Amino acid sequence: MNRRQLLKTLAALSAMSMMPAGRLFAAPATGNRLLVVFLRGGYDCANLLVPISSKYYYETRPNIAVPVPGNEPNTALPLNADSGQAAFIPFAGTDDLSRSHFETQDSIELGQPLNQGRNYQSGFLNRLVATLSGRDAIAFTDQLPIVLQGSVQVANTVLRTVGKPSVDTRQSGLIATMYQGTSLEKRVSDGFTIRDEVMREMTAEMDAASRNAISAKGFELEARRIARLMKDRHNIGFVDVGGWDTHVGEGGATGYLAGRLDELGRGLNGFSQEMGDEWRNTVVVVVSEFGRTFRENGNRGTDHGHGTVYWVLGGGIHGNQIAGEQIALTQKTLFQNRDYPVLNEYRAVFGGLFARMYGLNDSQLDRIFAGTKAQDLGLI
Amino acid sequence: MLTLSLLAGCATSDTRTADTAVAPGANALQLVNRMTWGANAGTMQHVGRIGLPRYIDEQLGPGRASPLPPPIAQQIGAMTISTKPLVTLVQDLEQQRKDADAVKDDDAKKIAQQAYQAEMNRVAREAQTRTLLRAVYSQDQLREQMVWFWMNHFSVHSGKANNRAMIGDFEEAAIRPHALGKFRDLLAATVFHPAMIRYLDNEQNAANRINENYAREVMELHTLGVGSGYSQRDVQELARILTGVGVNLGTTMPNVKKELAAQYVRRGLFEFNPNRHDYGNKVFLDQPVKGRGLDEVNEAIDRLSRNPATARYVSRKLAIYFVSDDPPAALVDRMAATFTAGDGDIAATLRTLFTSRELDGSLGRKFKMPMHYVVSAVRLAYDDKPILNAGPMLNWLNRMGQPLFGRQTPDGYPMIETAWASPGQMTTRFEIAKAIGSGSAGLFKTDGPQPIEKPAFPQLANALYFGQVQQTLSLSTRRALEQAGSPQEWNMLLMSSPEMMYR
Numbered sequence: 057m058n059r060r061q062l063l064k065t066l067a068a069l070s071a072m073s074m075m076p077a078g079r080l081f082a083a084p085a086t087g088n089r090l091l092v093v094f095l096r097g098g099y100d101c102a103n104l105l106v107p108i109s110s111k112y113y114y115e116t117r118p119n120i121a122v123p124v125p126g127n128e129p130n131t132a133l134p135l136n137a138d139s140g141q142a143a144f145i146p147f148a149g150t151d152d153l154s155r156s157h158f159e160t161q162d163s164i165e166l167g168q169p170l171n172q173g174r175n176y177q178s179g180f181l182n183r184l185v186a187t188l189s190g191r192d193a194i195a196f197t198d199q200l201p202i203v204l205q206g207s208v209q210v211a212n213t214v215l216r217t218v219g220k221p222s223v224d225t226r227q228s229g230l231i232a233t234m235y236q237g238t239s240l241e242k243r244v245s246d247g248f249t250i251r252d253e254v255m256r257e258m259t260a261e262m263d264a265a266s267r268n269a270i271s272a273k274g275f276e277l278e279a280r281r282i283a284r285l286m287k288d289r290h291n292i293g294f295v296d297v298g299g300w301d302t303h304v305g306e307g308g309a310t311g312y313l314a315g316r317l318d319e320l321g322r323g324l325n326g327f328s329q330e331m332g333d334e335w336r337n338t339v340v341v342v343v344s345e346f347g348r349t350f351r352e353n354g355n356r357g358t359d360h361g362h363g364t365v366y367w368v369l370g371g372g373i374h375g376n377q378i379a380g381e382q383i384a385l386t387q388k389t390l391f392q393n394r395d396y397p398v399l400n401e402y403r404a405v406f407g408g409l410f411a412r413m414y415g416l417n418d419s420q421l422d423r424i425f426a427g428t429k430a431q432d433l434g435l436i
Numbered sequence: 437m438l439t440l441s442l443l444a445g446c447a448t449s450d451t452r453t454a455d456t457a458v459a460p461g462a463n464a465l466q467l468v469n470r471m472t473w474g475a476n477a478g479t480m481q482h483v484g485r486i487g488l489p490r491y492i493d494e495q496l497g498p499g500r501a502s503p504l505p506p507p508i509a510q511q512i513g514a515m516t517i518s519t520k521p522l523v524t525l526v527q528d529l530e531q532q533r534k535d536a537d538a539v540k541d542d543d544a545k546k547i548a549q550q551a552y553q554a555e556m557n558r559v560a561r562e563a564q565t566r567t568l569l570r571a572v573y574s575q576d577q578l579r580e581q582m583v584w585f586w587m588n589h590f591s592v593h594s595g596k597a598n599n600r601a602m603i604g605d606f607e608e609a610a611i612r613p614h615a616l617g618k619f620r621d622l623l624a625a626t627v628f629h630p631a632m633i634r635y636l637d638n639e640q641n642a643a644n645r646i647n648e649n650y651a652r653e654v655m656e657l658h659t660l661g662v663g664s665g666y667s668q669r670d671v672q673e674l675a676r677i678l679t680g681v682g683v684n685l686g687t688t689m690p691n692v693k694k695e696l697a698a699q700y701v702r703r704g705l706f707e708f709n710p711n712r713h714d715y716g717n718k719v720f721l722d723q724p725v726k727g728r729g730l731d732e733v734n735e736a737i738d739r740l741s742r743n744p745a746t747a748r749y750v751s752r753k754l755a756i757y758f759v760s761d762d763p764p765a766a767l768v769d770r771m772a773a774t775f776t777a778g779d780g781d782i783a784a785t786l787r788t789l790f791t792s793r794e795l796d797g798s799l800g801r802k803f804k805m806p807m808h809y810v811v812s813a814v815r816l817a818y819d820d821k822p823i824l825n826a827g828p829m830l831n832w833l834n835r836m837g838q839p840l841f842g843r844q845t846p847d848g849y850p851m852i853e854t855a856w857a858s859p860g861q862m863t864t865r866f867e868i869a870k871a872i873g874s875g876s877a878g879l880f881k882t883d884g885p886q887p888i889e890k891p892a893f894p895q896l897a898n899a900l901y902f903g904q905v906q907q908t909l910s911l912s913t914r915r916a917l918e919q920a921g922s923p924q925e926w927n928m929l930l931m932s933s934p935e936m937m938y939r
Binding site: 172227228237238248250 | 593596834854867925932
C-alpha cells in the first residue's frame, strides 16, 4: 500500500491548497471545529483509494476496477502532493462482524465496547461534548442521530431542504409568551433562534444566487450551508450521506459510485471554501459503517465487507499521507478471504484525533471510549 | 376529596364503590387524557353518561373488542395485510425479490428491485396506517395505547431485512392479543415471531456458532432489565437455549438428522431446527436446564416472566409511560406486587396504577411524545369524523423523529420529556401545530391518480373546549389565544400551547 491514487473527483480538494496551511492544532484551540460525515450504506473504499499496485485488485474486479493512471489518463489523478489537506486511514472500522448496516452503524455511533450491555442513549459525539466545555454541537439531520444522543441536549436541523417556516414572526412571538415562566421557556426561545439563524443564512444564499453565483445543489448545497452555520456558532457537527450500498452496477472510474464520490468531493470542497479562514481550524472526518468485498460480485457490484478507508481533511492537518497500520493487499491478507481487515479500530482512531484536537487526557478519553487506548496517527 | 369535574350538560355518576376506586381527586378530562390517546368530545360524553369508575373498568377489560366505525373498518379491511395471511404475503414478496435478483440486464434489474422495495414499503405503510386509525378511532383506547407501548417495549425496526412485510403481523398476532393479558403469553408470542427472531439475529444463532444478540436483549430490554443481577454467563446460556430458533421463508424443510426429525417444529414462518440446537445441559439464572430442545425455550420464558426483577422492570416502565419520567418507588412496588400476585396480569397491574394517588398528582404533567401529540390533536380536532388518509400523520411523526416501527435500536423510543423537547423539536412541533390548525391538512384526501376529497376543518373551538378544556389553560395561553386573527391562527396557537404539550 505505498502508491495510491484518488479519483479525479477528489482532486478538487487540492484547490484548497491556495489557503495557508497553518498548524494551529499544536496547542489545543478552543475555536477549532469538527465535522463528522457518515457515509451510510458502506461505501466501496477500494474504488476510492485504489490499490493500483495490487494485481489481485485488477484480477478480481474485471468490470469495475479503476484503471492505473496512464492507461486512461483522464479518469484518475494522483492526490495533489502539495495540498496537505487530506489524509486517509485504510483498514479502518469496527470489530463488529454482523455486516448489517443498521447494527454496525448503531454500534459505531454508540462507540461502546462490543459484547456487553449497551446504553442506547449515549452516542460518542455526545460524550465528547459532555467531556468538553463551551462546545455547541448540532446534527444536520432530520432526526437526532444516535451518535449525538445522550446527556447533553443537542439540536438538529435539516439543511438538505430548507422550507420557509410557516409560523411567522408574530405567531412565534405569541407562542413564546405562552411559555414564559414554564420549564420549556428557554428551549422554545432557543428553537426560534436557531430557526431564524438558518433562515438568515438561507437569505444570504439566495442573495448570492441572484448575483449570478453558481448555485450549488445536492450535497454541495447542503455542505455549504453546514459551513455557514459552523463558521458562526456550532463547532461540532454531524451529517450523513446515503446511497453507497452498491450491490449492483457500481461502475469504475465512471459510473454510479464515481458519481456519488464526485458529488461528495464537490460538497467537501464547497464546505472548505465556505469555511474561509476557519478552514485552518477545522477537521472533517469521513467514515462509513464498513467496507465492501474486495472482489466484485456477479452483478458488477460489491457486497457488505469489513474494513474501510476513513478520511481526515482540514486546513491545518498533516495531510498527504496514508496513515495508520497497513498491510500489503493479497488474497492471503484479505479478512475471511473476502474483505479488508480492520487494523485501525475506529474508537482508537477517533480517540487519537480527539486527544490532539482537544488536548484530552486518558481519563477524559475513557469517558468517551471506555477501555480503548487512543491511537495517535500524527495527523493533527 | 372527590372532585370529579362534571361534563357540562351531562349528568355524571361520581359515586364509586370500594373495588372500582378512581384516583382520588382525579379530574375526568385529565384522567381520560392520560388513559386514552387524547380526550375528544365523544369520549367525554360517554364518560359523562357512565361515570369515570365504569369507564376505567371498561378500558381495563382484557376481552373487549369494540367495533370500529364502519368507514375505518372498511379502510383496514381492504388492506393487503388484512386479506393475505403472513406466510403467503412473505413468500410472494420473497418470490418477487428472487425474480428481481435473477434479471440479467443491470438497468432492468434495478427497476425490478425498486418495484420490490416499493411493494415492501407499501405493505409497511399499511401497518403504520392501521395502527394510527385504531389509535384515533377505537373505543378501546387503553388497549390501543398498550399495543403501542408493547410494540415499543419489544421494539422491532421494520427497516431491517424484510421486516416491513412482517411488522403488521407482529403487532396483530404477537402483541395485540396480549396487550392487556398475561405477560408470559406476550413474551412467548414475541420470542416465536419471525420479525423478532430476524431483527435480533437469532436465525444466526446455532450450536457452536453462538449469536448472543437476542439473548442479551431479551434479558436487558424485555424482561429483567439491565443491572438486575444476571450475568454474562446467563446471556451465553440463554443464547445456547435459543439455538435453532429461526425463520424459514421457504416451503422446504431443512435436512434434519433422522434421530432429531421428531423435534423439528414449523409454525408459519417460525422454525425450530434441531440440527442447529445445542442439546447440552445449561445453567440459567442459577437453575439447571436439561438440554432437550425447544421446550428449554419455554422453560426460560417461564423463568424470565416470573422473575421478581421482571415484575419491577415492567412495572416501572409502565409507570414511566403513564405517570411520570421518574415514577415514585412506592407506586412501582405496589404495581410489581400486583404483577407478581396475578402471574403477570397486565390489566391488574394497570388497575393498581390507575387507582393510585400518585397518578392523581401527576395528571397534566407528562410531556406528550410525538405519537401522543399527533393522535391527540386529530382526535380533538375531528372527534369521530373518519379521516381518509393517515399519510399526513405519518409525515408528522417522521418529522418529529418518532416514525412508527422506525426505531433502529432495540431499546424502543424513550418516553421521557428530555428526549422530545429539544429546541429544534419544539420548533418543529409548532410547524405541525400550524399544519393541523390551518385546515384539513390532507387528512381527508385519498392518494392516487383520482383522489377523493371531503371538506373538513379542525373544530377545536368546540363544546368540549368551552366546557372543559378552557378552564385548564393558563392566563398567558388565554391571552395569546385572544390575539388570534383568524380561526386558523387560533387553532395553531391552541395546538402550540404548553397545555397541549402535556397529558
